[in-house]
Amino acid sequence: MPPKKKDNGTVxxxxxxxTDVETSRAFDSQTCEELKLKKTELDKALQAERRRIAELTSEFESLREVPDDIEDLRSRSMRCNLLFHGFPEEPSxxxxRSENCAKKVLDH
Known part of the structure; x- marks a missing residue:
């Protein structure tokens, strides 16, 4: 009978x-599912961020053209300006701000 006790202990x-392996496998399976869900969430967030970056890049590219437009408008607005030199500048x-430039030129 001693061999049966040994077999009983082995069993x-x-x-x-x-049981430990089954418990471990269940835990691993649950962890794997949680990781899959997190990966899916991260993939969606990454896609949203990529779309946002593409939109910002497009907006940035359109804003890069603005300085050229501003320079063109500035040049056009200055086209009819007259410059008068030799008049003393006000000290403050x-x-x-309060000087009448047109009067100064006309009086000269």
Whole structure:
């Protein structure tokens, strides 16, 4: 009968190990599913960010053209300006804002 006790102990060990393996496998399976869900969420977020980057890149490219348009408008607005040299400049910003340039030129 001693061999049966040894076999009985071995069976318990094997059964215990099988239970441990099943528990471990269930945990691994659950973890794998959670990782798949997180990966799916991250893939969706990545796609959204890529779309956003594409939109921002497009917007940036259109804004790069603005300085040329501004320079063109500035040049056109200055086309009919007249420049007068030799007049003394007012000493303070407040005096420059209130001076009547047209009168100074006409009086000269």
């Amino acid at each position: 318990r060990k094997v059964d215990s190990r099988a 910003p407040a005096a420059r």
